[in-house]
Amino acid sequence: MKQLFYIFLFVSISHLSQAQSVFTIRGTVKDTTQLAVIGAAVKLSTATDSVLTSTNVDGSFSFSNIRASEFTITVNSLGYQSKSKKYSFKAGVRTETLAPIILTSDSRMLNEIVVNGTPDVTVKEDTLQYRADAYKLKENALAEDLLKKLPGLEVDKDGNVTAQGKTITKIRINGKDFFGGDVKTATQQLPADVIKNVQVIDDYGDQANITGVKDGEADKILNFTIKPEANKGFLTRGVIGGGTNERYQASAFTASFNNSQQLALLLNFNNTNANVFSLTGGGGRRGYSGGSGGDGLTNVNSVGFNYRDEWGEKITAYGSYSFNNRDNYTNSSNLQEILTADNTFYNNNFNDVDAKSNGHRLDFNFEYKIDTLNYLKIRPTFNYDNSNSETFTNFDINTQKTTSIGNSKEMVDYTRPNFGADILYNHRFGAKARNLTFDVELNSTSTDQNQNYLYRSDDNSLSGQIETYQKQLIFGDNKNNNVEARVSYQEPLTDTKNLEFSYRYGFARTDNNRRVESTDVEGDAPALDPLQSNQYQFDYITNRFGLNYRVNEKKYNYSVGFSAQPSVLRSNTTATDKKETNFFPSARFSYKFSKTRELSFNYYGRSNQPGYEQLQPITDQSNKNFYVTGNPDLSPEFSNSIRLRYANFDFESQNVLFANISYSDTKNKIVTNTISFPVATDSTILRENRYLNADGYYSLNGFYAFSKPFKEKTYVLRFRGNAIYNNNISFIDYKKNTGKNLILSQRVGVQVNLGEWLEFEPEATYTYSKNDNTLNVRANTEVNSVGFNVRTKVYFLKTWIVGGNLDKTFNSGYGNIGTNPLIINGFLEKQFLKGKKASFKLQAFDILDQSTSLSYLATGNTTTLSQSNRLSRYFMMSFTFNFSRFAGNSTMPDNLGDGGGYRRRH
Structure with missing residues (x-):
């Protein structure tokens, strides 16, 4: 060979x-x-x-x-x-x-010019670019306001951003991470008028950006390019306010730009559920949330610092530090239907959770352009989280034969330090297409957790349920160490064709030390429980060899490849190693009809290792109603994924259409096997979750977004829809159950911008969800939700604004916790100073006091309906200021004209 x-x-x-x-x-x-x-x-x-x-x-x-x-x-x-x-x-x-x-800029040209021949949207393979000045915005608008105007992008009530139906995970400014890529920090602090372009990028990582060879599933990220005249100057904005129910908010953001140097500081203190430094964003559940800011009531204290500069001609350094303190109280109801072969469990939990956490995050990047042929990037990271929570639960568990009523109390305290580093080196052999790339990622995470769990169930003579007591002290020390090394070599065959040879080595070790002390007698001291205590270690080792052939022509590009990956799963509880070899064909194709219309296709395969909770060979009895037993004989999963995407911006009509369809299936899917058996001492039915591998899981997802403007974007009609079908696999008493989950969603809305005095955005949404099971039709569910939302702003007397939003939802199929809230928010704002750079605002939140959170989730053999509290009615008076000065313009009060209206264009 x-x-x-x-x-x-x-x-x-x-x-x-x-x-x-x-x-x-x-x-x-x-x-x-x-x-x-x-x-x-x-x-x-x-x-x-x-x-x-x-x-x-x-x-x-x-x-x-x-x-x-x-x-x-x-x-x-x-x-x-x-x-x-x-x-x-x-x-x-x-x-x-x-x-x-x-x-060099031509000083004879005006600072801001709209070129009629430049399209609003351009498409290039993995990048979709919007020209920011093609969308009308009011003065002092933020990046978030701009994103709400862009077709295919959405910003929800909590500030999470999605593009073409997929969550944005990171934001960059001029191609570099800003506050570690935190989404809300950039969208809710950066002024819109400094942005030149907004780019939606499918990001496959630094190595793919250098070599051009994409592997696996891309992250969806945003990149803001800044106008040249805004790369030198500063901006400062702040808000301070107080309201009823002891609500308060105070935040300040200041940033300095000096060409390549960027400095930014962010402070945020509030008890209005306004979170920052939240990299994950979004959520996986389908449902309705009234109000904003996440579930429960949250106090937030945050501080962050961002830095970027060039150290000489060859080194660029950038990074950030942030600290976040949160105190959250949540009251929730979770109603579960859990299938068995001949029965259905109804598990009703009513929870009160008080959780406090402190988090530190530090990441830095060093990019060293050694010379024209050599490039080095080093990225060290450090995270430290400390959290403690107290959960009180009342439960009511029913079957056709038994009832279990009781309560539990759980106190958890954990610390989780994380260290990581990514080292990337690339050498180019003269010709641009011939590259040798090395990339090494190191990561070490440890979790030290203490858990105090107390469980009681009441005496119920009718059902045979007897009083049960259990106290557990659980001590966990879990360590995860990961190393991944990748080598890639590209050999050009012609100007447009090349071969890539790659090798990837992965080593992941999990070391879990668990000690449980328990007692079933009230008043006795807990003693060591050897059946729940163990020390478990497993290694997952992979070697992946790959060959890719890539063609890059002016109109189209494609790549085809093949990889083989032998893997070994080794644990200290099994006599033999579990060895497998997976084969990964891969293919990508992109055809560019024009710079505004493109069709692309992508296929890839990947493997996923089991978690230590799924592997460890003990029975976890910390939940007395639901035991969990690991399976050390599990095999890794292997998934195949296919995606077809089409993007089109019609230059003449200004119509925008995005559509994609994706399919994935998983071999050796790790699924649950729920078994139930009576306890010998009484008629109580005990349930236990076990894990095994199974085939048959697949998922199909379709999405589209279409917008059509009228009268130079005075009216913009927007449609958005998606369809999701999941063929879930689970087992009930070792019998296979197929849960067929269908979700359909359609949204239609209109953006109305009548001159400079009115913004009006009505929107209607319909969502349908259905879950069918092959083993137990009693657990089949059907949920409908119809929602109407109206956002409006009216500008009058030059410096006054009145506005608000109305959100009404009609739900059916949610059972006993169904709710149809009407959420109304409103505000009155008075602007002053030249350029309207300061304002007083009176706000009313949830005027009818109906805010709540409602969601529906179907997985395997379980459906869950959840409802939780949210921040409800309050009123607040706040003061906002927003000053900036840049090389091309100034918004300081002493240098401004009368301002007003939309940004001036020439």
Whole structure:
């Protein structure tokens, strides 16, 4: 095998070394702030001929089939001074990569220009770009307000952002993480008028960005590019307010921009459920939430600092530190239906939870451009979380034969430090497409947890339930250490074709030490329970070998590949290692009809290891009503995923359409096996969850978003819909149950912007969810939800604003906890100072006092209906200020005109 590899590599390199008479020139065009210049006209002239092209969304351009060894490049772009430069080929060079061409702004041009020939939306494979100034916004608007205008993007009541139906996990500014990529920090603090473009990116990681070879599922992230004139200056904004029910808020954000240097500080103190530094965002449940800010009542204290600068010409450093303190109280009801072969458990829990946490997060990045051929990036990270919570639960568990009523109290305290580092090195062998890349990720996490659990059930002579008492002290020390090393080599075959050879090594070790002390007699001291205590260690080791072939033409690109991954799952409780070999075919195809319309296809495979809770060979009895037993013989899962995506922006009609459909199936899916058996001492039915591997799980997901503007975006009609079908697999007393879960959702809304005095956005949503089970039809459910939402703002007397939103939901199928809340919020705002940079605002939240959270979840053989409290009616008076000064403009009060209306355009 090695001999064949070396022969193939030798033939490929020999092919490239042959003398050629045809040349390829590649380059990039940037401005003085190192941002890409998009759509610049690039002309290559020789003694006998000339050819013209334009830069893409990365500012890149290329010329092929050039036969002259000397040529001149001329670049023209509106708003920049023209630039020309002569070049010549070196002897024996077939592909020449030019140094970046830097354009200087033309001082004769106005600062803000809308070019009619520039599309609002451009599409390029994994990047969707919106031109920010194509969307009308009021003065002092934030990035979040801009995102709400963009077709295909949504911002929910809690500030979470989704793009084309998928949650945004990270935000960058000018291509670099801002406050660690935290979504809400950027969207709720950054002024919209400094943003030039908004890019929605499918991010496959740093190594993929360098090599161009994508592997696995991408994260959906946002990148804000800043206007050149806003890269030098500062901004400060703050809010302070107080209200009824002792509500308060105080926040301040200040940022300084000096070209490559960025400094930012954020402070936030409130008890209005306004969270920041929340990287995860979003949620997995389907349902309705009235109000905002998450479940329960939360006090938040946060501070964060962000830094970015260039240390000389070769090193860029950027990173952030944040501290977050939260105190949350939640009151909730969870009604569960759990299937057995011939019965249904109704598990009703009523919970009071008081949780406090402190979190520190530090991440930093060093990018070292050693020279034109070598690049190094080092990213150390550190996180530390400390949390303690107290949960009191009243439960009512019913079957056709028995009833169990009681309560439990649980106190948990844990600390979780996490250390990590990512080291990436890339070497380019002269030609741009020939790369050797090394990437190593290290991560170490430990969790030290103490749990005090007290359980009581009452005497019930009718059902045979006797009084039960249990007290447990649970001490857990869990450590996870992970190492992943990747090597990738790309060999160009032609100007547009290359081969990639890759190898990936993964090592993951989990070491779990669990000690349980318990007693069933009230008043006795807990003693060691050896059946629940254990020390368990397992390793998961993988070696993955891959070969990819990639073609990148002007109109289309595609790649096909194949990987083989032998894996070993080794534990200290099994006599033999569990070995498997998985094969990963992969394929990607993208066809670009134009710069605003594209079709793409993606297939990939991946494996997932079991968690230590699923593997450890003990029975966890911390929940007296529901035991859990691990299975050390589990195999890793293997999933296949397919996605087809279409994006189109019609330049003439301004219609925007995004659509995608995805399918995935999982071999050796880790599923639950719920067994039930009577306790010998009474007629109580005990339930226990066990784990096993099974085939048959698959999921199908479709999504579309369509928007159509009228009268130059005075009216914008927006449609959004999705359909999800999950074929869930579970076992009940070792009998296979298939849970067929269907979710359909359709939304229609209109954005109305009548001149400068009215913003009006009505919206209607319908959601249907159905769950069918093959073993027990009594647990089949059908849920409907119809919602209406209206947001409005009225601007009058130049400096006054009145507005609010109305949210009404009609639910059916939610059983005893069904609710149809009507949520009304309103405000009255008075702006003052030149430029309206300060204001007083009177706000009313949940005027009818109906705020609640309602959700429905179907997994395996269990359906759960949940309801919890949310922040309800209160009134608040607040003061807001917003000042900034940039090289191209100033919004300081002493330098402003009368302002008002929309941002001026020329």
